[in-house]
Amino acid sequence: MLTTEEAVERLSKQLEQIDELGTKTPYSSKFNKWHSKTEDLIEKIFGKKTRYLEDFDSIYFTPIFLTCQIKDSVFEEAYLGGLEEARSLLSLLIEEIE
Numbered sequence: 001m002l003t004t005e006e007a008v009e010r011l012s013k014q015l016e017q018i019d020e021l022g023t024k025t026p027y028s029s030k031f032n033k034w035h036s037k038t039e040d041l042i043e044k045i046f047g048k049k050t051r052y053l054e055d056f057d058s059i060y061f062t063p064i065f066l067t068c069q070i071k072d073s074v075f076e077e078a079y080l081g082g083l084e085e086a087r088s089l090l091s092l093l094i095e096e097i098e
Contacts, residue, residue, distance in 0.1 A: 007045045007097050014038045015090040018083050026061040026079050035061075038086070042093065052093060059085045 002010070017034055024031050039056060046052045061082035063074050 002045060004097055008094055010041055011045070011090055011094050011097070014041060015087060015094070018087050018090075021083055022080060025075075026082070031061075038090070045093075045097070052089070052096075055089055056086070059089070 014034065014037065021031055021034060039053070042050070042053050042056055059082050061079050063078045
Protein backbone atom coordinates (compact mmCIF):
# COMPACT_ATOMS: atom_id res chain seq x y z
CA MET A 1 0.00 0.00 0.00
CA LEU A 2 1.29 3.43 -0.93
CA THR A 3 1.28 6.32 1.48
CA THR A 4 -0.64 9.44 0.50
CA GLU A 5 2.62 11.22 -0.33
CA GLU A 6 3.88 8.34 -2.48
CA ALA A 7 0.58 8.11 -4.35
CA VAL A 8 0.54 11.84 -5.09
CA GLU A 9 4.22 11.78 -6.12
CA ARG A 10 3.75 8.87 -8.53
CA LEU A 11 0.56 10.26 -10.08
CA SER A 12 2.27 13.64 -10.45
CA LYS A 13 5.16 11.97 -12.27
CA GLN A 14 2.73 10.34 -14.71
CA LEU A 15 0.96 13.67 -15.17
CA GLU A 16 4.24 15.46 -15.94
CA GLN A 17 5.07 12.97 -18.69
CA ILE A 18 1.97 13.91 -20.70
CA ASP A 19 3.67 16.96 -22.24
CA GLU A 20 6.49 14.80 -23.58
CA LEU A 21 4.00 12.23 -24.90
CA GLY A 22 2.41 14.90 -27.08
CA THR A 23 5.27 14.48 -29.54
CA LYS A 24 4.78 10.70 -29.71
CA THR A 25 1.98 8.54 -31.11
CA PRO A 26 -0.41 6.13 -29.38
CA TYR A 27 1.59 3.35 -31.03
CA SER A 28 4.97 4.35 -29.59
CA SER A 29 6.65 2.25 -26.94
CA LYS A 30 6.98 5.32 -24.69
CA PHE A 31 3.21 5.88 -24.77
CA ASN A 32 2.47 2.19 -24.20
CA LYS A 33 4.78 2.09 -21.17
CA TRP A 34 3.23 5.26 -19.77
CA HIS A 35 -0.31 3.96 -20.31
CA SER A 36 0.42 0.60 -18.66
CA LYS A 37 2.23 2.19 -15.74
CA THR A 38 -0.57 4.72 -15.19
CA GLU A 39 -3.22 2.00 -15.34
CA ASP A 40 -1.29 -0.15 -12.84
CA LEU A 41 -0.78 2.82 -10.54
CA ILE A 42 -4.48 3.77 -10.51
CA GLU A 43 -5.33 0.14 -9.74
CA LYS A 44 -2.75 0.00 -6.95
CA ILE A 45 -4.01 3.19 -5.32
CA PHE A 46 -7.77 2.85 -5.78
CA GLY A 47 -8.35 -0.86 -6.45
CA LYS A 48 -9.27 -3.04 -9.42
CA LYS A 49 -12.97 -2.33 -9.50
CA THR A 50 -13.01 1.42 -9.24
CA ARG A 51 -14.63 4.11 -11.33
CA TYR A 52 -11.27 5.84 -11.73
CA LEU A 53 -9.75 2.83 -13.46
CA GLU A 54 -12.82 2.54 -15.69
CA ASP A 55 -12.58 6.25 -16.50
CA PHE A 56 -8.92 5.90 -17.48
CA ASP A 57 -9.58 2.79 -19.56
CA SER A 58 -12.41 4.55 -21.41
CA ILE A 59 -10.17 7.33 -22.74
CA TYR A 60 -9.68 7.02 -26.50
CA PHE A 61 -6.27 7.93 -27.88
CA THR A 62 -7.22 7.03 -31.45
CA PRO A 63 -10.31 7.85 -33.53
CA ILE A 64 -13.37 5.80 -32.66
CA PHE A 65 -14.42 5.35 -36.28
CA LEU A 66 -12.08 4.74 -39.18
CA THR A 67 -12.69 5.15 -42.89
CA CYS A 68 -10.39 4.87 -45.86
CA GLN A 69 -10.61 8.65 -46.31
CA ILE A 70 -9.61 9.60 -42.77
CA LYS A 71 -6.90 12.27 -42.54
CA ASP A 72 -3.79 12.06 -40.40
CA SER A 73 -4.95 15.15 -38.52
CA VAL A 74 -7.88 13.16 -37.14
CA PHE A 75 -5.44 10.72 -35.52
CA GLU A 76 -3.42 13.56 -34.02
CA GLU A 77 -6.54 15.31 -32.69
CA ALA A 78 -7.81 12.09 -31.11
CA TYR A 79 -4.43 11.36 -29.52
CA LEU A 80 -3.94 14.87 -28.14
CA GLY A 81 -7.54 14.94 -26.95
CA GLY A 82 -7.00 11.65 -25.14
CA LEU A 83 -3.89 13.01 -23.47
CA GLU A 84 -5.84 16.04 -22.26
CA GLU A 85 -8.56 13.78 -20.84
CA ALA A 86 -5.85 11.77 -19.08
CA ARG A 87 -4.33 15.02 -17.75
CA SER A 88 -7.70 16.06 -16.30
CA LEU A 89 -8.31 12.66 -14.75
CA LEU A 90 -4.86 12.46 -13.16
CA SER A 91 -5.27 15.99 -11.76
CA LEU A 92 -8.61 14.96 -10.29
CA LEU A 93 -7.08 11.84 -8.73
CA ILE A 94 -4.31 13.88 -7.13
CA GLU A 95 -6.92 16.27 -5.67
CA GLU A 96 -8.96 13.31 -4.45
CA ILE A 97 -5.99 11.87 -2.57
CA GLU A 98 -4.91 15.17 -1.07
